């Protein structure tokens with residue numbers, strides 16, 4: 024009998040992005056792929072532009088995008104087809120969902136993609152995901168924000184770059200054919216950054232999930248803050264689980280946290296905690312002093328250690344060596360007897376994370392070690408197998424900031440001592456020496 | 468600080484059904500409304516035809532639906548507008564989602580509905596949910612299955628009834644205008660019973676949830692079987708929770724269950740259990756003898772009684788009278804310390820239930836008392852407050868069968884004795900005398 028928290032899917036899905044430059048094709052495909060991977064679905068983005076930029080000696084000024092420039096057209100086609108090849112190769116092997124991240128702006132191109140994909144993979148589901156945006160101002164902002172730092176425009180002034188990019192867009196515009204009902208293909212169209220949707224012929228588990236996800240995300244930039252509760256009685260004793268009160272240092276941290284929040288320039292900050300005493304106690308000074316609206320989530324409770332709840336890691340090692348060994352062998356999938364695994368936490372946290380995505384306000388989450396590892400992995404895109412080893416010290420705030428297609432994290436150790444660490448680690452089970460730099464950036 | 472497992476929604480949504488007769492308007496709206504209510508969202512269906520049928524002296528033969536019959540047209544309009552009034556009244560008060568279940572087949576009618584709704588409720592979200600079905604055979608089957616027993620056709624032969632109903636459809640057909648993009652309104656179109664979807668301008672939490680749900684349901688009729696595990700050591704001791712083995716009688720039940728399953732005519736039966744020992748042990752003989760494909764769900768584990776795990780109800784009553792009292796006061800929302808409430812179970816079971824909806828095969832679920840109460844309430848539509856009191860005796864199989872818009876349940880006590888009951892109840896905490904009839908039917 025198979026045992027997992029959800030049924031595995033053997034779907035093979037090719038998502039073909041469609042749209043003019045700076046319409047969020049890369050942004051959306053990266054974001055959805057990251058979400059799917061976090062959920063344990065094998066998903067990758069294949070980007071034609073990236074291949075082009077990574078190939079030495081390919082010009083990238085706007086005349087390369089002029090449809091009358093025959094040679095350039097062939098070479099661009101070459102990169103797009105190579106990205107398609109890579110997508111299909113991925114789906115033929117371990118992949119479930121491949122995103123073909125190119126403009127695909129003509130009927131002819133889309134027909135070609137469909138034909139090749141169907142000839143190579145039986146039962147492949149092909150869906151066109153088109154972003155249409157008529158808001159000029161928004162597009163200009165996209166260009167300035169993102170395109171100009173993309174590597175195509177080194178050694179150019181912003182003005183030159185913008186106008187080059189606009190010329191490139193004009194070239195595309197002359198040939199752009201939005202996906203039409205006559206093509207008789209499944210599609211998802213996103214208008215004006217999610218103000219409207221048009222979805223046709225889309226079916227199946229993964230795709231209905233993707234539709235749900237896309238309908239709930241936005242591009243508003245706001246920060247997310249994460250912190251573990253302050254040091255608890257159980258932390259001091261080195262015990263896992265429980266529902267203990269804060270220690271003296273823990274209460275000190277709660278006050279420092281309130282100072283910290285008073286100093287950050289966030290409007291409409293929302294405060295989320297778990298239902299456990301130690302997170303609520305930690306939230307109390309900040310909630311009171313800043314009059315923050317709070318919400319307690321059962322889903323934010325610490326991983327359930329089942330029959331090991333209340334033990335120390337030392338005790339587990341000596342009294343339950345099989346538990347220690349099994350956890351060491353596969354910490355992500357190991358499920359505590361009558362408790363949970365990290366994989367279970369992904370399932371448990373998913374509705375909360377979608378709620379987080381829907382909200383436009385900045386949010387401060389006071390949680391627990393394992394839970395916050397799973398949450399930060401969602402943003403930073405770590406491989407799920409690495410989740411149990413992400414550093415998550417006590418008495419440290421992590422700020423997660425949207426940046427381009429991804430997020431950066433900044434860590435603020437608040438300098439309140441806690442058990443088990445001069446370096447405020449507090450993790451009774453460190454994997455390696457704790458030498459955390461203060462700023463990380465998630466990789467694409 | 469508010470504490471719940473999901474954030475409350477204050478959306479006000481009017482879902483206006485659109486479609487010719489026998490297109491599943493009532494079926495879909497009832498099913499979605501039942502799902503939303505189970506999730507704690509206040510949802511109701513308002514049906515014009517029901518109002519018409521409940522009003523004494525209204526003719527119901529096809530000439531009443533002839534668009535040239537002016538008086539009849541006015542009266543039909545009266546019923547439709549009354550259903551709209553009731554919908555809006557509901558949304559003005561406690562309602563979040565109202566389904567206006569009428570044909571609404573003309574642009575004019577839809578414009579009228581929109582105008583009235585917007586004039587009465589600011590910020591109302593109006594969405595047209597249209598079912599389009601061109602498969603003649605399917606429609607004929609719908610008519611025979613359902614329409615002819617609807618009360619409009621007493622004292623008629625099947626043949627007469629079908630042809631009367633077909634004439635009624637023709638009347639509608641002459642005026643039918645499918646929702647068009649020119650109307651510039653949000654819509655969800657379902658083609659050929661879910662083979663395709665077209666969704667436009669649909670946004671927001673509740674609606675994205677509804678889209679996700681609709682994309683994962685089907686109308687294939689198949690049965691669901693539910694059973695608690697056989698009597699366990701803990702059942703014998705009257706203890707809650709734990710992860711104990713089956714008792715002697717429990718193992719006997721497991722074998723009887725295999726006999727039972729051998730005698731039911733189900734093809735491709737799937738077997739789902741929880742991850743706990745007692746459900747897996749119960750499944751073992753049936754799985755082995757019928758070579759059934761099984762799946763273990765963490766989500767199917769019994770309600771987590773937290774710090775009360777392993778206690779008897781008597782012990783809780785005497786040692787933790789506050790727990791006993793709090794549970795008695797609000798058993799649905801009461802959350803065991805470090806454990807769960809019934810409301811938490813809804814959140815936990817939701818992904819599994821959607822997986823259940825997606826599957827087309829019959830499924831046998833071996834679960835636990837609280838979990839099965841929550842599952843059966845999903846199908847039978849009980850009010851969530853009643854869930855903790857649904858009878859769920861040991862050693863009894865419940866068969867859930869789709870019937871019209873709803874389900875019927877049939878109970879098969881397998882005559883294997885268990886603790887605490889000659890009547891094989893086994894619930895150590897019965898609310899009232901156990902006099903279960905063997906067949907129930909869910910009400911609309």
Ligand SMILES: Nc1ncnc2c1ncn2[C@@H]1O[C@H](COP(=O)(O)OP(=O)(O)OP(=O)(O)O)[C@@H](O)[C@H]1O
Nearest residue numbers: 043044045046047048049050154156165213216242
């Ligand atoms: N649905 C959307 N419509 C328009 N812009 C969006 C949308 N979603 C995200 N964006 C914004 O688009 C910007 C990113 O553009 P992105 O690089 O993804 O465009 P692109 O379509 O991949 O362009 P190119 O064809 O040049 O690769 C981001 O700043 C993001 O906020």
Ligand SMILES: Nc1ncnc2c1ncn2[C@@H]1O[C@H](COP(=O)(O)OP(=O)(O)OP(=O)(O)O)[C@@H](O)[C@H]1O
Nearest residue numbers: 487488489490491492493494598600609657660686
């Ligand atoms: N999307 C669908 N398209 C067509 N039929 C469907 C669909 N979904 C469910 N059905 C089937 O339609 C039948 C029920 O028809 P239902 O009574 O709901 O139609 P109706 O549109 O409400 O008709 P009426 O206008 O006469 O009230 C059920 O047997 C159900 O299986």
Ligand SMILES: [Mg+2]
Nearest residue numbers: 048049050072
């Ligand atoms: Mg791009």
Ligand SMILES: [Mg+2]
Nearest residue numbers: 492493494516
């Ligand atoms: Mg109906």
